Amino acid sequence: MKLTVACVAVVVLVAAGVVDSCTPADREALVAFKSALTEPNLGIFNTWTGTDCCNNWYGVSCDPTDGRVNDLILRGEPEDKIFEKAGRSGYMTGSLSPSLCALDRLTTLVVADWKGISGEIPSCITSLPHLRILDLIGNQITGKLPDDIGKLQKLTVLNLADNKITGNISPSIVNLGRLMHLDLSNNQITGVLPTDLGKLSMMSRALLNRNKITGAIPRSIASIYRLADLDLSMNQISGSIPAEIGSMPVLSTLNLDSNQITGELPVSLLSNSGLNIVNLSRNSLDGFLPDVFTPGTYFSVLDLSFNKLKGPIPKSLSSAKYIGHLDLRNNHLCGSIPTGFPFDHLEASSFTNNDCLCGSPLLRVC
Structure with missing residues (x-):
């Protein structure tokens, strides 16, 4: 029996386990998702035609093995030739349809930087068992x-920054055992941080700045071994800075500015040789500056301005390996x-409005 070229191609595809079109159910879910959105400028949804949503x-x-939709990545910023050609970033209105939840093989969902998408996150989104990246920024x-x-x-990435999300952070967030990147910045989130936030043991970045978070910094954060970047600035956080944070092994950036934090500066914080950027400005920190600086001290930024610190500037600070920006x-x-x-390279503005500092670069002679 002779096989035609077409038949041979079909046999090869079946043998290889390759499917060359999407499932009708996934296509239906995408069409419903599209119908809830309006994108007037670039026409990206004009490509969503035909029965095969896997191609073009x-x-x-x-x-490719089963034709199920794995990734839906729609970014409204110019990272693609379609934006370069149009000479503009994207703009889209509408809402996120719950039909997304029918895409139960989805691993990546990115609908980012479209500026006008409103409405709530469909609650059924948590039923997607394979989801690794959820990015709805901007x-x-x-x-x-x-x-x-x-x-x-x-889930490894949860990025909901630059939206208008309200309410508390659900305590269940600490069950995201694989989460590495958390960005909830620039929203209207209220309430306190979960006390057992330290259970997020894989997290390397936690950005929760520019919200309305209250309460104290959980001590458990210090147990997140991999955490390199912690930003809780511009909230309404109170209480003291847990001394344990100063012992975190890979913490490089700590931004706690513009809160209501009180108490003394932990000695461990300024003696941590791994910390590179520390901004604790615009709080109510008091007590003395710890005299703990060494030849290994290296700060690109050390901002302690607008607090209630007293006493002298530690002489050991002059032994530091590098201080790029110091603001007291x-x-x-x-x-x-x-x-x-x-x-010798700092300006007077770094020292103004203190009780009785004197010497260069201030004009006040000691």
């Missing part, structure tokens, strides 16, 4: 985080400013 549908990728999304967000056991203004510091590096 903008932003859609499928598993929209107008409202409502709160799903209460059972912790069901997304495979608006405190209650007193005494002579040490000489030599790094003080």
Whole structure:
């Protein structure tokens, strides 16, 4: 029996386990998702035609073995030739349809930087068992985080920054055992941080700045071994800085500025040789500056301005390996400013509005 070329091709595809079209159910879900959105400028949804959503549908990728949709990646910023050609970034209105939840093989969902997408995150999103990346940054999304967000056991990236999300952070978030990147910055989130946030043992970045978070910094954060970047700035956080944070082994950036933090500066914080950027400005920290600086001290930024710190500037600070930006203004510091590096390259503005600091670069003679 002779096989035609077409038949041979079919046999080869079947033998290889390759499917060359998406499932009708996934296509139906995508069409419903599209119908809830309006994108007037670029026409990216004009590519969503025909029965095969796995090929040439903008932003859609499928598993070649079964034709199931794996990735839906729609970014509104100019990272693609379609944006370069149009000479503009994207703009889209509408909402996220719950039909997305029918894409139960989805591993990546990115609908980012479209500026006009509103409505809430569909609560059924937590039923997607394979979801690894959820990125909805840069929209107008409202409502709160799903209460059972912790069901997304495979999630590694949760980025909901620059939206209008309200409500508390669900305590179930600590069940995201694989989460590495958390960004909830620039929203309207209220309430306290979960006390057992330290259970997120894989997390390397936690950005929750520019919200309305209250309460104290959980001590458990210090147990997140891999955490390199912690930003809780511009909230309403109170209480003291847990001393344990100063012992975190890979923490490089700590931004706690513009809160209501009180208490003394932990000695461990300024003696941590791994910390590179520390901004604790605009709080109510008091007590003395710890005299713990060594030749291994290296700060690109050390901002302690607008607090209630008192006493002298530690002379050991002049032994530091490098201090790029030092800001001590608006405190209650007193005494002579040490000489030599790094003080010889700092301007007077770094020391103004203290009780009785004197010496260069201030004009006040000791």
